[in-house]
Amino acid sequence: xxxxxxxxxxxxxxxxxxxxxxxxxxxxxxxxxxxxxxxxxxxxxxxxxxxxxxxxxxxxxxxxxxxxxxxxxxxxxxxxxxxxxxxxxxxxxxxxxxxxxxxxxxxxxxxxxxxxxxxxxxxxxxxxxxxxxxxxxxxxxxxxxxxxxxxxxxxxxxxxxxxxxxxxxxxxxxxxxxxxxxxxxxxxxxxxxxxxxxxxxxxxxxxxxxxxxxxxxxxxxxxxxxxxxxxxxxxxxxxxxxxxxxxxxxxxxxxxxxxxxxxxxxxxxxxxxxxxxxxxxxxxxxxxxxxxxxxxxxxxxxxxxxxxxxxxxxxxxxxxxxxxxxxxxxxxxxxxxxxxxxxxxxxxxxxxxxxxxxxxxxxxxxxxxxxxxxxxxxxxxxxxxxxxxxxxxxxx
Amino acid sequence: xxxxxxxxxxxxxxxxxxxxxxxxxxxxxxxxxxxxxxxxxxxxxxxxxxxxxxxxxxxxxxxxxxxxxxxxxxxxxxxxxxxxxxxxxxxxxxxxxxxxxxxxxxxxxxxxxxxxxxxxxxxxxxxxxxxxxxxxxxxxxxxxxxxxxxxxxxxxxxxxxxxxxxxxxxxxxxxxxxxxxxxxxxxxxxxxxxxxxxxxxxxxxxxxxxxxxxxxxxxxxxxxxxxxxxxxxxxxxxxxxxxxxxxxxxxxxxxxxxxxxxxxxxxxxxxxxxxxxxxxxxxxxxxxxxxxxxxxxxxxxxxxxxxxxxxxxxxxxxxxxxxxxxxxxxxxxxxxxxxxxxxxxxxxxxxxxxxxxxxxxxxxxxxxxxxxxxxxxxxxxxxxxxxxxxxxxxxx
Numbered sequence: 001x002x003x004x005x006x007x008x009x010x011x012x013x014x015x016x017x018x019x020x021x022x023x024x025x026x027x028x029x030x031x032x033x034x035x036x037x038x039x040x041x042x043x044x045x046x047x048x049x050x051x052x053x054x055x056x057x058x059x060x061x062x063x064x065x066x067x068x069x070x071x072x073x074x075x076x077x078x079x080x081x082x083x084x085x086x087x088x089x090x091x092x093x094x095x096x097x098x099x100x101x102x103x104x105x106x107x108x109x110x111x112x113x114x115x116x117x118x119x120x121x122x123x124x125x126x127x128x129x130x131x132x133x134x135x136x137x138x139x140x141x142x143x144x145x146x147x148x149x150x151x152x153x154x155x156x157x158x159x160x161x162x163x164x165x166x167x168x169x170x171x172x173x174x175x176x177x178x179x180x181x182x183x184x185x186x187x188x189x190x191x192x193x194x195x196x197x198x199x200x201x202x203x204x205x206x207x208x209x210x211x212x213x214x215x216x217x218x219x220x221x222x223x224x225x226x227x228x229x230x231x232x233x234x235x236x237x238x239x240x241x242x243x244x245x246x247x248x249x250x251x252x253x254x255x256x257x258x259x260x261x262x263x264x265x266x267x268x269x270x271x272x273x274x275x276x277x278x279x280x281x282x283x284x285x286x287x288x289x290x291x292x293x294x295x296x297x298x299x300x301x302x303x304x305x306x307x308x309x310x311x312x313x314x315x316x317x318x319x320x321x322x323x324x325x326x327x328x329x330x331x332x333x334x335x336x337x338x339x340x341x342x343x344x345x346x347x348x349x350x351x352x353x354x355x356x357x358x359x360x361x362x363x364x365x366x367x368x369x370x371x372x373x374x375x376x377x378x379x380x381x382x383x384x385x386x387x388x389x390x391x392x393x394x395x396x
Numbered sequence: 397x398x399x400x401x402x403x404x405x406x407x408x409x410x411x412x413x414x415x416x417x418x419x420x421x422x423x424x425x426x427x428x429x430x431x432x433x434x435x436x437x438x439x440x441x442x443x444x445x446x447x448x449x450x451x452x453x454x455x456x457x458x459x460x461x462x463x464x465x466x467x468x469x470x471x472x473x474x475x476x477x478x479x480x481x482x483x484x485x486x487x488x489x490x491x492x493x494x495x496x497x498x499x500x501x502x503x504x505x506x507x508x509x510x511x512x513x514x515x516x517x518x519x520x521x522x523x524x525x526x527x528x529x530x531x532x533x534x535x536x537x538x539x540x541x542x543x544x545x546x547x548x549x550x551x552x553x554x555x556x557x558x559x560x561x562x563x564x565x566x567x568x569x570x571x572x573x574x575x576x577x578x579x580x581x582x583x584x585x586x587x588x589x590x591x592x593x594x595x596x597x598x599x600x601x602x603x604x605x606x607x608x609x610x611x612x613x614x615x616x617x618x619x620x621x622x623x624x625x626x627x628x629x630x631x632x633x634x635x636x637x638x639x640x641x642x643x644x645x646x647x648x649x650x651x652x653x654x655x656x657x658x659x660x661x662x663x664x665x666x667x668x669x670x671x672x673x674x675x676x677x678x679x680x681x682x683x684x685x686x687x688x689x690x691x692x693x694x695x696x697x698x699x700x701x702x703x704x705x706x707x708x709x710x711x712x713x714x715x716x717x718x719x720x721x722x723x724x725x726x727x728x729x730x731x732x733x734x735x736x737x738x739x740x741x742x743x744x745x746x747x748x749x750x751x752x753x754x755x756x757x758x759x760x761x762x763x764x765x766x767x768x769x770x771x772x773x774x775x776x777x778x779x780x781x782x783x784x785x786x787x788x789x790x791x792x
Contacts, residue, residue: 030638046504108442110506116516116629117636125512129636143633146558150546153567162542171549174665233512237539240513240525242426269570 047085056101096136100126122190144211145171154265164231170217186283190245192232253320282306299333341369348377443481452497492532496522518586540607541567550661560627566613582679586641588628649716678702695729737765744773
């Protein structure tokens, strides 16, 4: 059998460089390696390269100048080469967080060949690693009861297609007959029904908060807010179509108008507590915009509303009944006193001023909301933190 | 709002090179592009590179010599550079299939930065593309009713941990009260509970065969056969641990012995037809070995058994009651006349002879089985084809 194992391993070698290294005695190495002191070491073997850099969100941002103005991008750091062609860089001590990075080899961006853990953000794949401790422990898969994450298709008559959802049911859902509250969790522009579980670590955050007794067991439904699409890139009938940010029908009212179809589907396919006091809706960026407009359009549907770094106002050029009479609809919504209307944004977010203006509008009318301001800008780090803080406030 | 959209897009640019290209007017290009004549064009921008190659399973294999012998690896093809630094290669006409590839830039293997579609095979990420038509149409997400794919955790007392499963429930499962037959589908060495849905396109194959009326609606349970692990790499409490092929407790009898725990979990958590005539088990390579030994160990559990490129005999050095008295147990299993015992292998598979020997053993005893021989070796192309052929034979 040892022979068979070796033969099998050999035959898989064509596909598996790591095993090759293990078997042929090439020294194995780790990249990235999170060291005991929470510095992180990156390694890349490229004897012929002239320059190897690492770029990622753990490095200070750099200003990038473009014809259309200046913007901030993750900085980079140079690796140094040893006499065997191994390039290395060790960071300073990093605070707990889920980080992403890429290598830049002689000017070309590439994934880390020794790290298979990647996440896609719209059209880019980046490697990830986790520095644990503090709030980042909520992003780990701990040894606690785990909920089920399902990819489920529902029919949308108003959008004329079957569409894909990600549904989290909490640990214990299958063991009993209990009904659960439902939290609808919406992605931003360029995202899809996979974003919150992949970039947002939603299943881990829910598992851990529920296990710690800090959140009620709940169903979480993660929708696809791109009303022209069935599903995330590669998951619908258009096949392996490259993702893009600027899609049609993302903020034209059609997703918002169709939302009751999703709620009906969930209420008829899951054991839900099907009333306003057991429903929450929240989203990031465009998903915050969707949450704002869905919750005011259907004021008897959600008692908990969360807007994470939200876009606020619809484009004046877009004609949709959903966006008509916004102030009247807000008046109606707040007359029905939602239990929680939660607005969170980073102090460096490009939507900061839009949120200041929106809070002024709410303040002027005396509408009750809770405000949370964090450091940093329009980034997933903030949205994971907001999710971790919002979920414990629901349904209790 | 246009301003907001552009500002949002700009802020996402740090993460999204494609949008950057679209917005800053850099010419966009597709890679890979499946052309109308089913040739495929690869493109890679690297003005400073000296040599760019593409390697993938659509190219003729090459012999690679190593200190331990010769083996076959996917071949490579040179791209040619134009005056703008764009490298290009167009294949000959490709037959329908799901293919994988990587670029090799000045000797370094890298993913295609314009293609976010990747699959992990043990420790390697490769890009994928699909040439449709023929049997490969079963691998597409067609506009048919879709089943649900769930990541579910079950408790294994015998292995002492909670463990992860992938469960496919067919379209319609949630609409009624009907009970379904169950097909247990097992991965090979280096694989896990994600392998059959990611590399094997199992959900698409099932959706399409069921929609075409060629297969019975069924539940498919994809297990993790690495008994030392809770879950696929990155999905268990060990965090982002690099995958390896050679794991402890993969073929030592412990997974096979624990299998009734999985069947009990499925029968108590899903609406199943909980009897032998409504249960199938099949697997590839190590999963074929597991299927062989589980089905003979529990001869009243499965009426349908599939062995795809299976390892046959246990290592003589491994002591497990599961592997004792193999011939007696086979005699008992075949005395109970399983409805289908299906053996499939490629004529270039390194396990071909082991399968010839096993068929001789079965022939010598007069045990009934069905044999399917295909071209090619120990590769996913064959396993997807075997799955597509095996599923229509079940439960009818």
